[in-house]
Amino acid sequence: MRVDVVMPQMGESIAEGTITRWMKQIGDSVSRDEPLFEISTDKVDAEIPSPAAGKLVEIKNQAGETVPVNQVVAILDTDASAAVAAAPAATQPAPEPPKAAAPPAPAPAAAPAPAPKAPEAEAPRGEGGFISPVVRKIADEHGIDPSRVTGTGAGGRVTKKDILDFVAQGGAKAAPAPAPQAPSRPAAAAAPSPAAPSPVTFAAGARVERQAMSPMRKKIAEHMIESRRTSAHVSSVYEVDMTRVVKMREAFKSVYMERHGTKLTITPFFVKAACDALRAWPVINASVDGNDIVYKKDLNIGVAVALDWGLIVPVVKNADELSIAGLTRKINDLAERARAKKLVPDEVAGGTFTITNPGIFGNLFGLPIINQPQVAIMGCGGIEKRPVVVDDAIAIRSMMYLSMSYDHRIVDGAVADQFLAMVKKGLQEFDESLL
Amino acid sequence: VSDLRCAFLGRVPYAEGLGIQERLVAAVRRGDAPDTLLLLTHPDVITLGRTADPEHVLVSDAERERAGVPVFDAGRGGDVTYHGPGQLVGYPILALRDGRRDAHRYLRNLEEGLIATVGAYGVSAARVDGLTGVWTGGAKIAAIGVRIGTGWITSHGFALNCGSDLSGFSMIVPCGIGDRSVTSLSACTGREIAPDEVAPVAASAVAAALGRRPVWEPAAA
Numbered sequence: 268m269r270v271d272v273v274m275p276q277m278g279e280s281i282a283e284g285t286i287t288r289w290m291k292q293i294g295d296s297v298s299r300d301e302p303l304f305e306i307s308t309d310k311v312d313a314e315i316p317s318p319a320a321g322k323l324v325e326i327k328n329q330a331g332e333t334v335p336v337n338q339v340v341a342i343l344d345t346d347a348s349a350a351v352a353a354a355p356a357a358t359q360p361a362p363e364p365p366k367a368a369a370p371p372a373p374a375p376a377a378a379p380a381p382a383p384k385a386p387e388a389e390a391p392r393g394e395g396g397f398i399s400p401v402v403r404k405i406a407d408e409h410g411i412d413p414s415r416v417t418g419t420g421a422g423g424r425v426t427k428k429d430i431l432d433f434v435a436q437g438g439a440k441a442a443p444a445p446a447p448q449a450p451s452r453p454a455a456a457a458a459p460s461p462a463a464p465s466p467v468t469f470a471a472g473a474r475v476e477r478q479a480m481s482p483m484r485k486k487i488a489e490h491m492i493e494s495r496r497t498s499a500h501v502s503s504v505y506e507v508d509m510t511r512v513v514k515m516r517e518a519f520k521s522v523y524m525e526r527h528g529t530k531l532t533i534t535p536f537f538v539k540a541a542c543d544a545l546r547a548w549p550v551i552n553a554s555v556d557g558n559d560i561v562y563k564k565d566l567n568i569g570v571a572v573a574l575d576w577g578l579i580v581p582v583v584k585n586a587d588e589l590s591i592a593g594l595t596r597k598i599n600d601l602a603e604r605a606r607a608k609k610l611v612p613d614e615v616a617g618g619t620f621t622i623t624n625p626g627i628f629g630n631l632f633g634l635p636i637i638n639q640p641q642v643a644i645m646g647c648g649g650i651e652k653r654p655v656v657v658d659d660a661i662a663i664r665s666m667m668y669l670s671m672s673y674d675h676r677i678v679d680g681a682v683a684d685q686f687l688a689m690v691k692k693g694l695q696e697f698d699e700s701l702l
Numbered sequence: 703v704s705d706l707r708c709a710f711l712g713r714v715p716y717a718e719g720l721g722i723q724e725r726l727v728a729a730v731r732r733g734d735a736p737d738t739l740l741l742l743t744h745p746d747v748i749t750l751g752r753t754a755d756p757e758h759v760l761v762s763d764a765e766r767e768r769a770g771v772p773v774f775d776a777g778r779g780g781d782v783t784y785h786g787p788g789q790l791v792g793y794p795i796l797a798l799r800d801g802r803r804d805a806h807r808y809l810r811n812l813e814e815g816l817i818a819t820v821g822a823y824g825v826s827a828a829r830v831d832g833l834t835g836v837w838t839g840g841a842k843i844a845a846i847g848v849r850i851g852t853g854w855i856t857s858h859g860f861a862l863n864c865g866s867d868l869s870g871f872s873m874i875v876p877c878g879i880g881d882r883s884v885t886s887l888s889a890c891t892g893r894e895i896a897p898d899e900v901a902p903v904a905a906s907a908v909a910a911a912l913g914r915r916p917v918w919e920p921a922a923a
Contacts, residue, residue: 277850278804287752302852305752310834311805312752312779312858313850528826565801584807588913592821593814596828 270319272341274334277308280613284308285333286340291323297343304340321345487578494639498674502634503683507691509650510665512536519702527592534570535594537622537647539701540693542566542587545620548686550678552619554640560677569618569638570598572605573627579605580638582618591701622647632668642674643683645690669694704737706796706914708905710898711742716774716785719744719793723857726795731853737796739908739916741901744785746771746870751780751847758782758875771873778858780834780847782874788865788886790897790904794912798854802913809834809846812860815908816844819862822903825890836862841885862904864888864897 274284284306291297291304303317321343328340469475480488516531523531545552545566554561566587569580581601583589589597604610620641625633626649633646648668655664669691673683714722719742729735748759748771758781759766759773766773785791798808813829816836820827820843827838836844844862851857863886871884887895902918909916 278806280806281804285753300852307752307779308805310751310779310809310847311850312777312848313805314852316852526824526826527821528828588911589814590818590910593818 268345269324270321270343270345271339272303272318272343273337274306274340275313275315276336277306277311277313279617280611281308281336283333283335284313286328286330287312288330289326291317293323293326295323297321297323317343319343319345490639491636494636497639498637498642499676500634500637500672501675501680501683502670502672503680503687504632504634504668504670505687505691507667507669508655508664508695509533509667512694512697513650513665515697515699515702523592523595527596529592529596529599531595532599533647533650534598534622534624535591536694536697537624537645537690538568538570538583538586538594538598539591540690540697541568541620541622541645543693544686544689546587547689548682550682551643551673551686553642553677554619555642555674555677556640563619565619567617567619569621569641570601571621571623572602574606579610579615580618580621581605581610581614582616584617621645624648626650626667632670634670635672637672637674642676642678643686644672645687646670646672703913703915705917706739706794706909706912707736707919708739708902708909708916709741709919710901710905711740712898713745713787714742716744716747716749716772719791720774720776723793723795727851727855727857730795730797731851731855735795737914738794739905740793740795741897741905742791742793743787743789743897744791746784746786748773748782748784748874749776749778750774750782751776751778753779754781759873760875761873766873771870776847776858778847778849780845783845783847783861784870784874785861786867786870788863788867788888788897790862790864790900791860792862792904792908793859794856794908796856796912796914798850798856803854805848805850808848808850808856811911811913812846812848812908813844815904815911816846816860816862818907818911819900819904820844820887820890822907823887823891823895823900825887838885838890841883843885843887843890860908862887862897862900864895864900866894 277284285308287305287307289304290302297303297317297320299318299320300316302314303323304315306313306315323341324344325342326340327342328334328338334340512533516533516536520531523529549562550560552563552566554563565585568583568586570583571578571580581604583594583597583601586594586597601610601614604614618638618641621635621638621644623633623635623644624647625635626647629649629651632648635644635646637644646669648670650665650667652663653666654661655666656662657664669687671683671687711722719740722740726735726738726740730737746769748766750756750759750773761769761771794812798804802808802811810829813834813836817827817829820836820838825838825843827836827843829835830837834846835842836846842863844860846860847858848856849858863884866886866888868884868886868889887900905916905918
């Protein structure tokens with residue numbers, strides 16, 4: 268049987284790898300998990316083990332070639348493997364004695380004659396050509412059928428740039444009509460987009476100005492309606508005494524600027540408190556998939572950033588693994604680059620929970636719409652000094668309303684409330700040693 | 703949280719370091735050794751990553767020989783680098799598991815650990831987009847180049863400039879980046895900081911960034 272050897276995906280954001288050397292040549296036998304070739308991506312050199320035992324019958328890409336993830340780079344014939352199959356780890360390559368200034372002999376350029384070209388059609392490549400996982404992921408996120416995107420890559424392959432351009436041009440979730448636009452079709456016949464069920468009509472001469480939505484506005488509109496349609500939204504609101512956090516932030520602001528070169532804001536406190544509570548109540552960090560609840564092990568916290576032209580939610584990946592200083596730097600960096608339009612798609616994808624702060628203009632609290640496919644979004648209202656009762660006396664404290672909208676399909680009110688109570692406690696009793 | 707054994711080995715010739723790594727990688731892969739962060743220093747040496755441009759070694763072979771500075775092929779990612787006595791070198795030999803099987807994530811974790819390490823000395827450092835490593839004030843304070851072997855076992859790792867003598871870097875174009883300079887903890891703080899002093903700090907910070915609990919073993923390996 269012939270087995271394809273593909274360029275492995277070494278990381279979520281890695282789309283290609285450069286083959287640096289083949290450790291086996293055509294005709295060589297290889298056992299399963301024996302190193303077959305080496306690749307290089309950025310600052311990482313990786314040794315790629317053979318997916319099966321067999322004989323290397325074809326090498327499609329020589330050392331020096333850069334190949335997209337999942338492309339077939341070689342072919343093994345497993346029928347020829349009987350002899351080697353039983354020799355697993357025993358064939359560890361002998362440790363090369365380190366030798367001064369002696370580069371490993373590069374594969375002789377004229378070495379093994381290329382095997383007869385196998386018919387191209389043999390590898391199943393899916394409809395419409397090869398789609399890399401990165402492209403597939405972006406397509407899925409934007410609800411795009413990749414076959415609708417014109418590929419500019421090798422052999423008409425859809426590249427990451429192609430799909431991002433397609434998204435930027437507003438291609439996401441556009442009319443699904445796959446047929447080439449028939450120019451004769453009257454424009455009025457186009458089906459109304461789901462976000463605008465009933466056309467709004469105005470008499471000629473009405474005092475209105477009509478403006479097309481920007482692609483970003485359109486996407487926000489679609490997401491909002493889609494979320495309302497998907498989740499059973501319920502909201503809870505808590506009141507939190509932020510006096511301690513406000514004081515800590517004041518006390519550490521200049522220290523952070525000096526020591527970490529970054530501005531300490533309130534947001535990292537929210538992220539930290541939310542992470543601790545999410546670990547205790549994992550259903551808040553979940554998604555609904557059909558009849559299943561999918562619990563996510565990573566805490567990837569989206570932090571909404573208001574922009575002049577809309578709103579974007581960059582994601583702090585594995586936020587629970589960062590220190591407060593690390594969180595501060597990460598959040599500030601993401602927010603700055605969001606405003607400079609310098610975020611890469613990976614940085615706005617993969618969120619598992621979202622925090623938004625509707626309080627900046629002085630409102631008390633907001634009841635936000637869930638960022639799909641998440642199941643909860645927390646809103647931090649404005650912080651202001653209010654008279655409150657403390658130990659039967661009236662005191663002036665910095666108070667904030669903390670709200671959360673959650674998906675009642677899988678999150679019960681009692682769970683949501685206990686989660687918020689834990690966030691509240693985390694903020695009111697914030698551990699200063701974490702700073 | 704699983705343990706990460708951490709040990710400072712003192713000064714180890716580069717070739718010997720390669721051998722230690724090789725044996726430990728095989729042992730970790732077999733499950734015969736715990737995941738380990740090796741910390742050490744190297745005598746003067748120039749190493750070439752897999753994608754190194756020989757043009758980035760600026761001294762002639764004769765000059766090098768005279769100075770007693772060998773050149774090695776390192777089998778790690780990245781370009782040319784220099785190691786010397788004032789530098790803390792870290793080789794995490796560990797198995798990346800589950801969600802951590804992501805080469806970029808691993809690099810970012812190492813950077814995070816090193817940023818925290820220099821932060822402990824009051825040095826504010828950061829990443830620079832597209833330039834793996836740790837930077838402060840436009841100069842590189844730590845370099846990173848790793849290898850991921852069969853079974854997602856890591857080797858090679860990072861080099862953090864501690865001591866003030868950076869003259870060794872003049873023999874190369876560090877990591878092939880010509881328009882950026884190098885700096886060190888000592889240069890940033892104005893006091894001499896030696897690698898062995900930094901080792902336990904780096905062990906804790908790097909382990910934390912990798913989601914591990916550091917277990918300090920002063921006389922291991």
